[in-house]
Amino acid sequence: MPDASPPVRASLFVTCIIDQLYPEVGESTVSVLRRLGVDLDFPSGQTCCGQPAFNAGFWNDAKPLARRTIDTLQSDRYVVAPSGSCASMMRVFYAELFHDEPEMQSRIASLASRTFELSEFIVDVLGITDVGSYASTDASKSKRKVTYHEGCHLRRELGALTQPRALLNSLPGLELVEMDQSEVCCGFGGTFSVKYSDISGAILNDKINFAANTGAESLTACDSSCLMHIGGGIQKRGVPIRPVHLATLIDEQLSGTVPDAS
Numbered sequence: 001m002p003d004a005s006p007p008v009r010a011s012l013f014v015t016c017i018i019d020q021l022y023p024e025v026g027e028s029t030v031s032v033l034r035r036l037g038v039d040l041d042f043p044s045g046q047t048c049c050g051q052p053a054f055n056a057g058f059w060n061d062a063k064p065l066a067r068r069t070i071d072t073l074q075s076d077r078y079v080v081a082p083s084g085s086c087a088s089m090m091r092v093f094y095a096e097l098f099h100d101e102p103e104m105q106s107r108i109a110s111l112a113s114r115t116f117e118l119s120e121f122i123v124d125v126l127g128i129t130d131v132g133s134y135a136s137t138d139a140s141k142s143k144r145k146v147t148y149h150e151g152c153h154l155r156r157e158l159g160a161l162t163q164p165r166a167l168l169n170s171l172p173g174l175e176l177v178e179m180d181q182s183e184v185c186c187g188f189g190g191t192f193s194v195k196y197s198d199i200s201g202a203i204l205n206d207k208i209n210f211a212a213n214t215g216a217e218s219l220t221a222c223d224s225s226c227l228m229h230i231g232g233g234i235q236k237r238g239v240p241i242r243p244v245h246l247a248t249l250i251d252e253q254l255s256g257t258v259p260d261a262s
Contacts, residue, residue: 007039008126010078013069013115015086016048017224025224028251029082029118035134035254036126040080045072051089054097055190066097070107078125079115082247083223084154087117092157117154118247119163119222130170135254143172146249147179147216147241149207149230151223155183164222164246171253179210186221188229204233211241218242220249 010033014026033040050065069090073079081087091112098104122128148168154160168176187193187203207230211219219234219241221227231243251257 007037008078009039009076010041010080010121011073011075012040012042013046013049013073013079013081013086013090014042015081015083015224016052017228018082021228022224022245025082025245025247028245028247029080031251032118032122032131032247032254033080036122036128036131038080038126041077043072049086049089050097051086051093052190054089054093059097062097066094067104070094070104070111073111073115074107077114078121079111080118080121081115082118082245083225084117084151084158084160085223085225087115087120088153088157090115117158117160117222119167120158120160123163123166129166131167131250131254132170132172135172136256143175144218145175145177145214145216146218146220147177147211147214148182149179149186149211149219149221149226150183151221151226152185152189154222160222164220167246167250168220171250173253174249177214177216179214179216181206181210186226186230188225190225193229200229201233204229208233208237208239208241212239216241218244218249220244220246222246 012029018025030040047068048065049069050062053062094108095105098108116125122131146168148164165176168174185203186207187200193200219230224245227243227245234241234243
C-alpha cells in the first residue's frame with residue numbers, strides 16, 4: 001500500500017444537506033480520507049457557504065455566509081467538500097459575489113486555490129487513482145453494478161469529468177455501467193425543482209429511466225442534493241436502485257461493509 005508521508009493536511013467542509021440530512025456521508029468522507037493518510041480537521045465555525053441565497057439572487061444575504069466561510073477556512077490547508085456545488089461556489093462564484101470588494105479578492109483566490117471536491121482531491125491532489133489498493137478486504141467476490149450521475153456544477157464549473165469514474169473503476173467490488181445522458185441535469189437545481197416542478201419532474205423521470213435501463217443496483221453521484229432528488233423519484237416509482245454518495249460507496253468498499261442487496 002502506498003505510504004502517504006508526510007501527510008497531506010486538509011480541512012473538511014460539509015454541506016448543509018449533509019449536515020442536516022445525510023451525516024453519514026460526512027462520516028464516510030472522514031473515513032475515506034483518513035484511510036488514505038490525510039491529516040484531516042474540521043473547522044467548527046463553518047456554516048452554509050451562501051450558495052442557496054446566491055443562486056436565488058439574494059447576494060446581500062449570501063455575503064455574510066460567504067465571508068464567514070472565508071474567515072473559517074483561511075489557513076494553509078486544503079479544503080475538501082463532498083459536493084461539487086459547494087466546491088464550485090467557493091472556487092468559482094465567490095469572486096463574482098465579491099466583485100465590488102477588491103480587498104477580498106486575494107483571500108478568495110487563496111481559498112479557491114486550495115478547495116477541491118472529494119474525487120478531485122483524491123485524484124488530483126493525493127495522486128491516487130487506485131483506491132481499491134487501500135481496501136481492508138478483497139471485495140471482488142461480491143461485484144456489483146453501479147451507474148454514475150454527473151452533477152452539473154462538478155462537470156460544468158469544476159470540469160471534473162474523469163476523477164469519479166477513475167475511482168469507481170478502481171474498486172474491485174464494483175462494475176461501472178454508464179447510463180445514457182449521464183451528463184444531463186437530474187432536474188433538482190435547488191429552487192428550480194420548486195419553481196418549475198413539472199419541468200423538474202420530467203427531467204427526473206428521464207434520469208431514472210436511463211439509470212434503470214443499465215440494470216445497476218446502485219446509482220452514485222458526488223452531490224447529496226442530486227441524490228436526494230433522484231432518491232425521492234426512485235422511491236416514488238418503486239425502482240430497485242439504491243442512491244448512494246460516492247464517499248459512502250468508496251467507504252463501504254474499502255472497509256468491507258457493503259450492505260446486503262435487499
